Amino acid sequence: MSARFGLCSGLLVACSLATEGAHAEPLEPHQPYVQASIGVRVSKVSDEGYDPFASSDELTQVSLGLGSTLLRAQRFSLAATGFWDYGARSSTARGSKTDLDVHRLTIGPEARYHLLPPLYFFVHALPAFAHTSASLEDGVAGVTRYARHWSYGVDAAAGAAFEAYAAQTGAVRPRIWVIAEGGYGYLGSTSLKMQPDSGEGPQRPEPVDLGTLSLSGPYLRVSAAVGF
Amino acid sequence: MRKLAWLVWGALALGCGGRPSSWDTPYTAGSGTTAAAYGLTGSVAVLDTSLKRVSMLSSPSTLELTSHSIGLGTDLVATQVSADRNTLFALSRGVQPQRTPDDERPQLLLLDGSTTPKISKTYTLTEPMEQLVLDPQNEWAVVYGGSGVVVNLNELVLVNLHESGADALSFKTLLSFGGNPRRFTFTAPLAIPGGDPRRFLIVERDSDLVLIDLAAPEREAVTVPLPSTDTGGTASSAQVVYDADSASIAVRVTGTTSVFMLQLAAPASAGQDFSVVTNLVDVGGQATAIDFVHNSQGLRLVALVGRNAVLVDPDTATTQSVQMPAAFSGIRRITSELNPAATPAADGDVALLYGPSITKIAYFNLSGAPGALFRSIEAYDIGVPVKNVIDVPGDRYFDHKILETPNQQFYVLDLRTRESAPMKTNGGLTLEVAPDGQRVWAYNPGQPGFASVDFENLHPVSLIAERQVSNVFDIATADGQRTAVALHLAGGVGIGATALDAFSPSTAYARFYSGLELGGVQ
Numbered sequence: 001m002s003a004r005f006g007l008c009s010g011l012l013v014a015c016s017l018a019t020e021g022a023h024a025e026p027l028e029p030h031q032p033y034v035q036a037s038i039g040v041r042v043s044k045v046s047d048e049g050y051d052p053f054a055s056s057d058e059l060t061q062v063s064l065g066l067g068s069t070l071l072r073a074q075r076f077s078l079a080a081t082g083f084w085d086y087g088a089r090s091s092t093a094r095g096s097k098t099d100l101d102v103h104r105l106t107i108g109p110e111a112r113y114h115l116l117p118p119l120y121f122f123v124h125a126l127p128a129f130a131h132t133s134a135s136l137e138d139g140v141a142g143v144t145r146y147a148r149h150w151s152y153g154v155d156a157a158a159g160a161a162f163e164a165y166a167a168q169t170g171a172v173r174p175r176i177w178v179i180a181e182g183g184y185g186y187l188g189s190t191s192l193k194m195q196p197d198s199g200e201g202p203q204r205p206e207p208v209d210l211g212t213l214s215l216s217g218p219y220l221r222v223s224a225a226v227g228f
Numbered sequence: 229m230r231k232l233a234w235l236v237w238g239a240l241a242l243g244c245g246g247r248p249s250s251w252d253t254p255y256t257a258g259s260g261t262t263a264a265a266y267g268l269t270g271s272v273a274v275l276d277t278s279l280k281r282v283s284m285l286s287s288p289s290t291l292e293l294t295s296h297s298i299g300l301g302t303d304l305v306a307t308q309v310s311a312d313r314n315t316l317f318a319l320s321r322g323v324q325p326q327r328t329p330d331d332e333r334p335q336l337l338l339l340d341g342s343t344t345p346k347i348s349k350t351y352t353l354t355e356p357m358e359q360l361v362l363d364p365q366n367e368w369a370v371v372y373g374g375s376g377v378v379v380n381l382n383e384l385v386l387v388n389l390h391e392s393g394a395d396a397l398s399f400k401t402l403l404s405f406g407g408n409p410r411r412f413t414f415t416a417p418l419a420i421p422g423g424d425p426r427r428f429l430i431v432e433r434d435s436d437l438v439l440i441d442l443a444a445p446e447r448e449a450v451t452v453p454l455p456s457t458d459t460g461g462t463a464s465s466a467q468v469v470y471d472a473d474s475a476s477i478a479v480r481v482t483g484t485t486s487v488f489m490l491q492l493a494a495p496a497s498a499g500q501d502f503s504v505v506t507n508l509v510d511v512g513g514q515a516t517a518i519d520f521v522h523n524s525q526g527l528r529l530v531a532l533v534g535r536n537a538v539l540v541d542p543d544t545a546t547t548q549s550v551q552m553p554a555a556f557s558g559i560r561r562i563t564s565e566l567n568p569a570a571t572p573a574a575d576g577d578v579a580l581l582y583g584p585s586i587t588k589i590a591y592f593n594l595s596g597a598p599g600a601l602f603r604s605i606e607a608y609d610i611g612v613p614v615k616n617v618i619d620v621p622g623d624r625y626f627d628h629k630i631l632e633t634p635n636q637q638f639y640v641l642d643l644r645t646r647e648s649a650p651m652k653t654n655g656g657l658t659l660e661v662a663p664d665g666q667r668v669w670a671y672n673p674g675q676p677g678f679a680s681v682d683f684e685n686l687h688p689v690s691l692i693a694e695r696q697v698s699n700v701f702d703i704a705t706a707d708g709q710r711t712a713v714a715l716h717l718a719g720g721v722g723i724g725a726t727a728l729d730a731f732s733p734s735t736a737y738a739r740f741y742s743g744l745e746l747g748g749v750q
Contacts, residue, residue, distance in 0.1 A: 051247035052746070094745055095254035095721060139721030140695065140742040194743070201740075202694040202726075206293070208743030 030117040030163060031077045032175065032227025037065035039223020041085050043185060049192055049213035052093035053100035053134060061087030061102065063221055067110065075114045081124060082107035083155075083221075093210075097137040102215060104130040104185075106155050118163035122181070128153045130187050130215060136194045136208060143201030145194035145208055153216065157183025161225070177225040182218070189214040248749065253278050255745040257720045261358075262307045264717050267701030268341025269313045269663050272713050274723050276745060277304060282318070283723055283744055284345035287703055287711035290729045291739050296345055297748035301335045306360040309341070313663050315348065316341050319371055321356035336360070336371060336387060343706040351387055351396055363389075363414040368442060370412060370429070381408045386429070386445050398445040407434030413468045414442075418475040420502045422494035430477065432465045437479065437490075441501060452490060455508050457483030471520040471527055475502075476542050478529050480518045486510045487518060487531055489542055509545045511538040516557035521577040523594040530579070530592075532556055537581075537592065537605070553607040554588045556581035560617045562591075565627045565643050580643075581605070582614040584634055589614060591646065610648055612637050622665025625683040630659060630668055638670065640686055649686045653679070662702035662730065664710065669700040671714070678714060680733050691735050693726045702730050716742070 041063040050057065067081035085104040092098060108126035115121060134147045159181025167173040193207035256278035258264035266273045271286040276297070284296045301320025308317045316339040323331035334353040340346050359373040369387040373379070382402040389396070402409070411432040417425030426443040439450040457463045465488075467480040475492035489507040496503035513533035521530050521539075529540040535555045539548045563570050563577045576595030582588075590607040610631070618630035631639035631648070636657055640649045655672035662668065671678035676693045678700050696718040705711050712733055716724035724742035728734065 046245065051251055051749075055247055055252070057245050057247075091251070093251055094749070096743075096746075136743065138742050139719065140716050140724030141740065142695075145743070203735075203740065204738065205740045205742070208746060210743075210746060 027075065027114055027117055028072065029166075029173070030114060030120075030175070031069045031072050031112070032067075032177075033069055035065075035067040035069075035079075035081075035177065035225045035227035037063070037067075037177075037179060037223040037225035039063045039065070039179070039221055041083075041087075041219055041221040043215065043219040044217045045215050046217060047189075047212075047214040049189070049211050050089075050100075050215070052091065052136070052192075052210055053098045054089040054091050057217075059087050059089060059102065059215065059217075061085040061104065063223055065223060065225065067225075069112075077112045077114070077120075079110045079112060079122075080108070081110045081126070083126070093136065096139055099133075099135045101133040102130060103132075104128055104187075104215075112161075118166075119160065121158070121160050123158045125154055125156045128155050128185060128187060132190060132213065132215065134192060134194065134210075134213065136210075138194075138196070138201070138208065141196065141201045141205060143196040143205075145196050145201075145205075147190070147192045147194050147210075147213075149190035151188045151190045151215070153185065153187035155183060155185045155219075157181045157219075157221070159183075159221075172228060175227045177227055179223045179225055180221070182220045185216060185219050187215045250279055250749045255279075255720065255722050257717045259304065261305055265699045265701070265715055266307065266309045266316055266341075267313065267660065267663075267699070267703065267713075268309060268316060268345075270343035270704045270706075271341050271345045272699075272701045272703060272715070272725075273307075273309075273316050273339065273341065273345075274715065274717070274744070275300075275304070275307065276723075279749075280304070281748075282316070282339065283747065284339070284341075285703075285713060285725065285744065286343050286345055287705040287713075287727065288343075289705050289707045290709045290711055291727045291737065292705075293711070293713065293725060293727050293739075293741050293744075295723075295744040295747040298339060298345065298347060301337060302332050303356075305356075305358045308360055308362050310362055310366050311364040312366060314341055315339065315366070317360060317362060317369060319357065319360045321358070324356055336369065338389075343704060349389075349392060352394075353385060353397070357385060361412045365414065365416075365427075367427070368414060368429070372409060382433075384409070384431075384440075386440070386442075400440060400445060400449065402431060402433075402438050402449055403451055404433070407436055409433055411465075411468075413470070415470050415477075416472040418470065418472050418492055420475045420492045420494070423501060425472070426501075428492075430468050430470075432468060434464055435462050437465065437468070439492075439504070444501065447501065450504055452504060452506060454479070454481055455484060455486065455488055457481075458485060459483065467518055469519050469529075471542075474527050474542065476520065476527065476529075478518055478520065478542075480515050480531070483514075485513050485533075487515060487529065487540065489529070489540075489545070491542065507542075507545055509540050509547065511540065511547060512536070512549065516583075517559050519559045519561060519579070521561060521579060521594050523576050524597060528594075530559060532559060532581070550605065552581065552605055553590060554586045555583065556586065556588075556590060557583040558614070558617070559592070560629075562629070562643050565629075568626075580617065580629070581607075582617060582631070584613045584615040587611050587613055589631070589641070589648075608646065608648070610639060610650070612639070612650070614639075618659060618661060620661055620665045620668075620683065621663060625665050628683055630661060632657070632659060638668075640668070640681060640683065651681060651688060660700050660702065662710070664702070664704070667702070667730070669702060669712065671697050671700045673698050674718060680712070680730070689733050691728070691733055691738075693735065693738075694740060695724060695726070697726075722746075 071078040106126035110124035165176040189212040192210035303321040306319040338349040357371040361370040386398040413430040429440040431438040477490040479488040515531040581590040616632040698717040710730035712730040723744035
């Protein structure tokens with residue numbers, strides 16, 4: 001009971017400080033025109049189709065982002081953001097080497113609310129386009145088999161960004177942000193009918209059918225951004 | 229960056245899971261006591277022992293293969309295909325030692341090998357057994373021989389395949405004079421005077437025979453000691469043959485010039501279902517093969533002794549010797565193959581004589597008068613010895629035999645025309661007669677080459693697969709055609725196969741399958 005009371009009190013104090021801060025400092029410099037980020041995205045992929053390519057459910061990807069504030073209305077702002085995430089997993093499927101490369105491109109609007117000038121919360125729902133390249137070393141056929149596909153979906157997430165550093169002088173004053181977000185990334189399933197590249201391996205090879213792969217799942221992304 | 233990745237990874241780690249351990253288990257082809265693959269009527273069973281399962285390859289249509297995995301028991305010790313190739317039997321020891329009531333028990337699993345493979349029956353055993361014997365008529369199976377702290381080597385578990393569950397099992401301990409079971413013979417129904425025809429299981433042991441009445445397996449088995457060798461030593465049985473109509477059994481015994489005859493007769497005392505009358509008949513030398521035949525005078529036992537065929541009258545024990553043109557050591561009755569309507573008792577039998585150390589075969593026609601026996605054997609020099617005679621199933625070429633030689637040749641013998649077609653191979657030889665009886669496949673395991681010989685025109689079609697062939701099987705497809713499956717299991721890295729149209733095999737149209745071991749991993 002006392003803990004819950006303390007938490008509520010803390011939030012009220014923070015809000016009041018934020019309101020005072022808003023009066024004390026203009027918001028616009030903290031609503032970056034352009035923001036570039038680099039970070040790490042970790043997804044949990046629980047689909048069975050992921051099993052041949054990874055001994056655990058994580059998919060770690062390097063994440064590059066680019067955003068630009070389009071509209072500003074006091075504490076609210078609307079930005080256009082996009083991310084390119086790339087990650088790979090390697091494993092063995094019953095002794096046969098497997099690899100999975102995943103590129104994911106997301107782009108769309110992001111709504112932001114500045115609680116404090118150096119702290120904003122955001123939500124976004126970004127259409128996603130992913131390209132997966134799964135490969136299997138086929139020891140019997142003596143060839144590498146592939147399944148390469150595009151899939152489509154959406155990343156829905158919420159997060160917060162904190163301005164860790166702001167340059168006080170100079171014509172261009174970069175600001176460094178630390179951003180964390182969590183959400184759910186949905187992607188449609190793709191076939192894992194593994195075929196060798198044309199001309200490779202035996203004649204008329206039938207595909208090795210490993211089912212389907214869906215990279216949908218919850219994810220976290222932590223990144224550092226520089227904004228202007 | 230690295231710290232950042234660990235931070236995010238750690239946040240998700242609590243909710244993250246792994247994958248089934250099966251993905252980390254490499255494929256293992258068969259085991260020491262089992263073959264890697266078995267051909268059935270409508271599917272090919274490829275054992276995947278490391279995952280305790282079998283991959284059943286079936287063919288929905290020509291050239292098309294699908295894989296369906298079926299779990300086998302833990303610690304698989306024996307697998308066999310039924311004589312009609314419809315069923316795969318898998319004997320497993322289960323979890324040993326048992327630690328919880330839920331631990332898997334020893335079991336005998338029956339898999340339907342049709343175009344839609346599935347488990348047809350499961351028999352749970354009380355103790356782990358390691359040996360499996362099948363009845364050619366698919367009515368019984370016998371499991372025996374364990375590896376426990378104490379093992380009763382003479383305990384047999386008879387499994388009545390027409391029954392299910394515990395009712396199917398009969399436990400039989402054979403009274404022993406010191407021997408262990410070595411070979412088993414399931415007889416056809418024997419016409420014992422004074423009773424209904426009944427089937428017997430004849431168990432050959434080190435120094436005796438045991439007769440188990442399969443009509444009443446719970447009844448006490450009859451143990452018949454084998455005669456001594458001619459030097460007074462302990463003899464053992466080398467071959468058991470029987471004649472169903474006369475309920476006669478003959479045993480070729482090592483170390484003696486005599487043949488041991490048993491006649492199952494009407495009960496001699498109250499409480500008996502039958503009695504056994506034994507006789508020892510000297511055939512003048514150690515026989516290399518025996519069989520029952522009918523000639524114009526009735527039932528005779530033929531014993532091949534050196535260059536003589538000795539005919540024994542089982543009733544009187546009198547013998548008649550016929551000189552053979554060569555020292556044949558194998559005999560196979562071919563009466564019904566020559567004339568399915570023939571009744572041997574009235575018309576007399578015809579037998580094929582052969583041997584692994586002589587280059588002749590002969591037709592032994594027993595339909596003539598007793599005085600004409602000297603001209604009853606007609607020999608043909610085929611230039612190569614014959615180590616085995618393989619039957620051709622089906623009703624189209626049942627009058628053909630495959631003569632397997634010890635070297636790289638085989639013969640397709642047309643019994644009616646007595647013409648033989650020699651087939652020479654360029655490697656070792658394994659033969660697989662198609663279950664539809666229309667062709668034979670020849671291959672040399674470990675080589676890419678294999679061939680089909682169609683019995684209609686005896687035209688061999690040589691084929692070179694793109695990978696080494698370990699087995700070739702000929703299976704029915706779901707749509708009534710046939711697919712030939714050349715398995716590629718060499719190296720033990722996975723299950724691969726080349727599928728061909730069995731009716732007109734050609735590698736120009738063959739399809740290559742691999743990764744079949746990856747299906748159904750859970």
